[in-house]
């Protein structure tokens with residue numbers, strides 16, 4: 227019996243999401259009266275692995291990359307499934323991000339284990355094993371029963387609080403072994419922008435819609451995001467028009483995020499937009515139309531012209547900072 | 549090159565979802581069903597690739613798992629331009645059971661590129677495409693926002709954290725598609741609608757797969773507190789609330 231948590235790394239480093247996953251796994255293991263084990267694949271040093279111990283993990287299985295040259299979902303899924311079987315996992319936890327979404331379904335098939343994706347809290351009940359998950363793009367939640375003995379959960383980012391609980395983890399290091407590494411995919415080119423806060427990682431997001439009027443009006447919005455250490459986002463028409471890059475589009479057909487604070491500036495609050503942001507802890511709306519539906523989703527608001535309110539907000543934040 | 553696009557049909561996103569029988573199932577009255585938005589974009593991209601004869605795409609087919617009531621959705625895909633359709637006659641129950649049905653289609657006819665949407669906007673699972681790939685023991689690439697054919701080789705663009713990656717993939721493979729794969733969904737022309745009436749929909753007997761999950765109840769989201777308004781002349785007030793009341797700054 228065990229709870230296994232797959233902790234992905236980014237160039238050998240973990241991030242807050244990794245610690246959220248570990249906090250969740252440790253808590254769930256406690257409920258199930260078993261131990262939590264972290265599984266890490268790739269090039270991660272002991273010092274970095276030990277940081278997982280801050281959140282109560284007692285054992286870490288580290289598989290060095292070996293024959294794997296790049297992330298390949300087929301190969302990684304095999305390694306994760308093999309480890310889960312060897313350790314007799316009752317529950318396997320992964321992130322509901324790009325990697326987790328491509329791995330969890332494959333592992334589910336390999337282990338014939340029921341999968342619930344995008345959970346944002348601990349199971350509602352252990353027997354039967356019931357979790358609550360977001361459905362209909364946030365318009366409802368469903369209680370889903372996972373009917374197999376091994377279950378897989380993918381956890382939504384920024385939905386579970388970190389729980390410090392220092393432990394000194396045992397690290398078991400070995401080289402990933404695959405009989406015949408799958409070679410179906412080959413990387414030709416990688417383009418990465420560095421230094422910017424990722425939209426999916428950001429705790430504060432400042433987002434603009436068509437009410438921003440023209441792409442030239444974005445400077446104060448970007449400044450506000452920078453001052454707050456956050457990321458910028460936009461509604462779909464804004465990215466469709468090419469005012470802002472596609473990666474910034476949030477909503478049903480864009481990114482689904484759950485920051486602590488989301489500023490919706492000149493965004494009407496269409497259901498498709500809300501689908502991507504309704505799990506934000508706080509939504510602040512700035513809109514010239516007092517009847518805009520965004521105010522029904524927001525906890526704080528200002529009725530006003532964005533081109534006037536935004537610069538004033540920037541000033542207010544500068545004052546707060548000084 | 550043969551392309552298969554898996555399509556699910558979902559309530560139109562502006563539909564107010566309601567539940568029946570003590571919130572144990574979706575109330576289907578008044579629901580407008582549409583092709584899942586990502587599947588519509590996948591189909592559009594597949595047809596664009598076929599339009600350019602240099603790509604050597606012989607056919608674009610669509611696959612759907614569902615009862616006969618879904619046929620209007622399938623006809624719509626045929627009207628948009630798909631050449632043929634497959635329908636597995638089974639009530640979709642969860643991602644695992646649906647993937648097992650789709651696998652049966654692949655066993656009936658061979659395809660080089662199988663496209664699935666990144667998620668379906670009803671159960672938001674993001675699972676079917678990768679499950680199908682694993683069942684077929686095929687490579688897959690998730691979150692692809694670009695797909696092209698270059699001298700017979702398949703090149704995909706996928707989104708990674710903080711950037712983009714280009715990969716070449718051997719066929720057959722499963723591509724799991726997100727935004728960006730095509731700009732606007734293609735719409736059916738009058739001629740397309742006429743032609744769709746005579747295009748074949750091949751019926752496939754369901755595979756004996758059981759779902760691994762079951763939904764017991766649905767709950768509406770928790771209502772949020774009413775919005776608190778700050779004076780537009782005094783945005784500092786808003787910052788003060790965010791700092792001291794919400795404690796998010």
Ligand SMILES: Cc1cc2nc3c(=O)[nH]c(=O)nc-3n(C[C@H](O)[C@H](O)[C@H](O)COP(=O)(O)OP(=O)(O)OC[C@H]3O[C@@H](n4cnc5c(N)ncnc54)[C@H](O)[C@@H]3O)c2cc1C
Nearest residue numbers: 435436437461462477478479492493494498499514515532
């Ligand atoms: C299948 C489908 C999927 C979709 N997916 C998405 C999605 O993922 N994400 C998404 O965002 N949309 C999506 N949409 C589109 C969605 O329906 C809306 O059209 C879109 O969200 C509206 O964007 P907006 O709020 O920026 O613009 P608008 O609806 O035009 O709203 C602009 C707002 O700005 C306000 N405004 C105007 N001037 C000012 C000013 N000077 N100062 C302050 N406020 C001002 C207006 O009062 C208005 O509320 C989807 C639609 C469909 C059909």
